[in-house]
Amino acid sequence: MNQFGFEFNISIAEIILHVFSKNTIELEAGYIPFLADNEPKADIQVECFKGLPTSNLESLKLLFEAKNDEQRFYSIYETSEGLCFAIYNQQTKDEIQQIAYLNKSFDYWKIYSRDAISLKYPMGPIIMHYLTLYTDAVLMHASCAYDGKMGRMFSGFSGAGKSTMSMIWSKAGAQIVNDDRLVIRNINGNFYVYNTPMYYADISKKAPLNAIYLISHSPLNKAKKLSGALAVSKVMAFCIQNNFDKAFIDKRLEFFYKLSQATSIYDLGFVPDQQVVTYITENEKQG
Amino acid sequence: MDIQTLSQIKSKFVARQVADELVIVPLSGNVAQMNELFTLNETGKFIWENATANNTNASLAQLMIETFEIDESTATSDIEIFLKQMDILTKYNS
Numbered sequence: 042m043n044q045f046g047f048e049f050n051i052s053i054a055e056i057i058l059h060v061f062s063k064n065t066i067e068l069e070a071g072y073i074p075f076l077a078d079n080e081p082k083a084d085i086q087v088e089c090f091k092g093l094p095t096s097n098l099e100s101l102k103l104l105f106e107a108k109n110d111e112q113r114f115y116s117i118y119e120t121s122e123g124l125c126f127a128i129y130n131q132q133t134k135d136e137i138q139q140i141a142y143l144n145k146s147f148d149y150w151k152i153y154s155r156d157a158i159s160l161k162y163p164m165g166p167i168i169m170h171y172l173t174l175y176t177d178a179v180l181m182h183a184s185c186a187y188d189g190k191m192g193r194m195f196s197g198f199s200g201a202g203k204s205t206m207s208m209i210w211s212k213a214g215a216q217i218v219n220d221d222r223l224v225i226r227n228i229n230g231n232f233y234v235y236n237t238p239m240y241y242a243d244i245s246k247k248a249p250l251n252a253i254y255l256i257s258h259s260p261l262n263k264a265k266k267l268s269g270a271l272a273v274s275k276v277m278a279f280c281i282q283n284n285f286d287k288a289f290i291d292k293r294l295e296f297f298y299k300l301s302q303a304t305s306i307y308d309l310g311f312v313p314d315q316q317v318v319t320y321i322t323e324n325e326k327q328g
Numbered sequence: 329m330d331i332q333t334l335s336q337i338k339s340k341f342v343a344r345q346v347a348d349e350l351v352i353v354p355l356s357g358n359v360a361q362m363n364e365l366f367t368l369n370e371t372g373k374f375i376w377e378n379a380t381a382n383n384t385n386a387s388l389a390q391l392m393i394e395t396f397e398i399d400e401s402t403a404t405s406d407i408e409i410f411l412k413q414m415d416i417l418t419k420y421n422s
Contacts, residue, residue: 274367286355
């Protein structure tokens with residue numbers, strides 16, 4: 042953990058967050074490479090407070106619950122100014138570790154924390170998700186390899202081979218943008234992939250996005266190009282999303298529609314060895 | 329599922345046309361359902377868009393006969409098959 046200070050900027054997917062507090066803010070190692078100095082103007086303000094506010098969550102309308110059978114991650118409530126997030130301690134399940142407020146234009150956060158680690162999991166990824174609603178972007182469960190010419194994103198269910206595919210492309214000399222979580226941005230009709238701060242330190246990376254592969258293990262390498270509604274829905278299924286608001290879904294659908302028009306999308310069954318690199322590049326040449 | 333139930337369930341989804349097809353995404357307050365998306369082909373899209381509280385299977389079949397120039401048994405069968413497939417969406421009607 043790094044005692045970082047009272048005020049700093051972080052650049053995630055070229056969106057600048059100004060993080061500030063009256064108290065010292067501690068940063069996990071993964072954020073350090075994303076620190077951005079001397080940026081003229083931040084896009085998003087993140088004001089951090091030590092200690093939880095006295096808030097009556099029961100009086101607010103519950104919009105969304107991120108939980109499964111084992112864990113409760115966070116709840117989202119509606120307020121007159123925007124959204125309120127109750128973030129739970131991942132060890133004790135029901136103890137609230139943070140309360141956060143986000144305004145309606147998604148550009149001002151107030152984060153109240155029991156400790157000084159304001160961006161600790163899952164607060165950090167929640168901020169990243171709402172960054173994508175602030176601009177024309179999405180947050181994906183995916184890996185991405187950039188060989189200097191083509192950026193290829195690989196997505197699939199847990200265990201489908203995202204990390205394996207990253208290792209294969211890394212051995213082939215490609216740069217791995219990340220093997221788990223990525224932001225895709227649409228900048229004037231061009232799509233780019235960015236890594237985001239993880240629990241480990243890695244430099245900030247950006248690559249063009251040219252092809253998307255929805256992967257699964259298979260006895261042989263076989264790619265099938267997807268188009269239309271199927272391409273849109275199959276890629277969107279791996280987007281990190283809070284679908285309690287119609288406007289959020291409309292925005293996502295529009296994004297993935299444009300993405301499907303601008304990139305090639307494939308279902309790919311693959312054998313986990315180096316030959317898949319040749320298979321993919323040859324398959325792309327054939328269109 | 330019947331037409332009336334489908335017409336009620338539609339408000340729980342956001343739909344977007346892609347070429348002749350439709351992508352439908354559930355409005356959900358549950359993280360477990362946030363990655364469930366569905367695609368409807370041209371016939372499914374037509375039935376989805378015309379499933380209203382005032383329509384019946386028979387009136388919808390008549391609409392399909394006029395639009396797609398198909399016979400009555402094909403239209404009826406298409407509607408029945410589609411509605412059966414839409415049973416998967418009943419969990420959103422709560």
